Amino acid sequence: MRNGMVYAATLVAGAALLAGCDKATSIPQEARGDGEGTIELAEYPDRPYWGDTHLHTDNSIDAFGFGVRLGPEEALRFASGEEVTSTTGVKARLARPLDFLVIADHSDGLGATRRLYDAPRLLIRDATLRRWHDMMHESPQQSQRAVAELITAAANGTLPDGLTEDPEAQAEATRDIWTTQLETLDRYNRPGKFTALAGFEWTLMPDGNNLHRVVMFRDGSNRTRQVVPYASIDTRVEQLWDYMDAYAKKTGGQVLAIPHNSNVSNGLMFELTMPDGGAMTAEYARRRARAEPIVEITQIKGDSETHPLLSPNDEFASFGVAGWELGNLPLTQRATPEMAGGSYIREALKRGLSIEEQLGVNPYAFGVVGSTDSHTSLATGDEDNFFGKHTGNEPAIKNRSLASQNLGTREGRFGWHYLAGGYAAAWARGNTRAEIFDAFQRREVYATTGPRMVVRLFGGFDFTESDWTGDWVRAGYKRGVPMGGTLKDKGKVPVFLISALKDPDGANLDRVQMVKGWVDASGELHERVYDVVWSDMNKRARRSGKVPAVGDTVDRSTATYTNSIGAAELRSVWRDPDYRQGQRAFYYLRVLEIPTPRWTLYDAVRFGIKLPADAMADAVAQERAYSSPIWLKQKKHK
């Protein structure tokens, strides 16, 4: 028997002969580059642009095995508002298109499962690989089992040789996929309309502890073609930064990295020390700050803002924590309380202040975004359109909220622990690669758990209520700094202009909170959550220092809610009541919606499923937005 592909190739060659040589259609020059000079820009960022910086397609080693058969092209079509048919046959179209998308397939074994799937069985020597190959062909369920095994093997460092360790073949395959993908991105990149950014996920996972980063490029294919995605196996994070530095030097382009899922890193994502346990050096802190200006705070695999252990006085600290808090990604190691500090972002921002005091540089001065981490090629972020973490739990599947997860179900992680995913909002002057990337670089971005609230934050020293009557956005930029910015402490109380506008097609707002973290004179770290402004303030007066709950309109039997409570917009001018001169501090906003159904409740109603008590208690939640912080900076350090 000869390989069937030989005949396929013959056939294609025959067909190509008949078709003759057609003239190539060229992609417009302005779509190929970073977009500078292609459109007219606003004077200052005048609206948030919405995107997902973390989407997997069939080129990802796990996504393909989970069953997805949609690739980068379908991913781009869907994100930009076109209709596609999902792998499980459901037609899908976003009611509101996204403005930008980063396709972030795993650099390790890019396309490898697809190749394993397509490989003639004869050529697969390794017994494990051959078994996976057979399982992938047998049925979707078996395929998902194979990938669960594969992820565990990757996490434990026991991947079979031949999947990724044939360096030349892998490098060639990676280059092929990358080059094709860059051209696809250019084809869908439309300055002013839709921005398609190149990226990949670098999936470092020592002992199953999640240190993953999404790497995102500013440039078009003329530059990105000069490199290939950097694999994580047997590397350290400094080597990723070396790769990024080398890219910038070689091409003159720009690139940044976005850590994610610190919540399953078992304390390793934001350590006080170097990764090897030694004292952190200023050089390491500086490199980290430069390479990683943004982190992902919320996504399908849980929310990483903070944990009740770290923020016992924060009554909203437990959102998206259940299940994920149990341990590392494959749950090969349980989490202990002392690990929490290195796993959550609010604590990391605090640690950054402390390290800055000692080293003069803050490695953890980052802004935040939300994203999906969807492995379905579909960038869905809303509760009522959750297309699943991967193809094994797309919406046509009845018991997906109760079903076991691929990772750690025996230890207590279930489908209902998945969040519907988040989105990234970028305050930019226009929708181009350069403008979106630069917003990330200056941290003028924010995160939501899906809803498209419009959140403005300006910090300064002289804002007053009368600013609302004029062009307050201009005033914010002229007399202050936007989110992501830095204020120099001059002995004056910092004052903030705050506005949160609800998602026009979503739920009303409950409240806006300011989260402050600071380091006191003795070097001790503190945090405090202030209720700044809330709906119906005259009727909801504080009781024993707390703002009463907004209420709950969700009908559990129909998965519906009404906007009869809450507000359309909440605004405030807020002065820090606890300001002390000389204090290093950060301030970020948390905006809460009124309670709404989670995807699990929509599923329960649609399929007539009875959720167990713990899942039911979690089936209604207050979705939220997190702004990037503004820092109050001191001139000198000790």
Next chain:
Amino acid sequence: MRRPDWTGEPLVHFLVAGAVIFALFAWRGEVADPSSRTISVDREQQAQIALGFERMMQRPPTDAELDSQIERFVRDEVLYREALRLGLDRDDAVVRRRLAQKMDMLASAQAETARPSDAVLHAWLRAHPERFADETRYSLDQLWFASETAASMAVEKVNGANDWQQLGQPISLPASLDQAARDEVLARYGEQFLAGIDRLDPGEQWQGPVQSGFGWHLVRLRARKPGEPRPFSEVAERVENDWRTSTIAVRREEAYRLLRDAYRVEIAR
């Protein structure tokens, strides 16, 4: 030289390609019938086996290794033919799906890699101008009110007022948009508002109240300009994207229909 039109037909490619394969089988003397009990491993086949080995091991096989690989190949071929003889390929979900997928791939492979000519794309644009037209553009002024009553009561006051901007309730929404694309209106004011103003006739009068997710609006819809078709040069890559995705699906379906028509399908009801 200009080729006749029929040579451009994908279905013709499909059929011709099938004929090519058949001819190839015949010419190679390969017997499609698995009942043959002759297995010839010619030089070319041996080279294939050696190449497969080399890809895995990063070096060519020694003579002994090649012999053992050939032996393995022969063993698989014997068992494969016997399996076919016993009909083991039937009722096997994996084999069935794999072969079906290969047929689909054959039908669409050309569309996936082809560079369509400008003529093809021009025709595509002419056939679907609405897909590549500009978005509808809106020029409007709006005032926001928390309640419908407040909005209704303000209508008279707003009409003819020069200081109209002061007459609504405060909210961080743009009071005016000029020539804004449909998606921009959608992003800023939401679906409900957009549907609402699509029911209004443009004019200089304030109209409403129009409901949105925020509350109620009085709207002066100064203009609503439907999108104009774009010249080919500005939308070429979008036309190609659209042509490609549509064509792949169409070719698969056409190829399938062609084969399907030869069957009579009986489904018990």
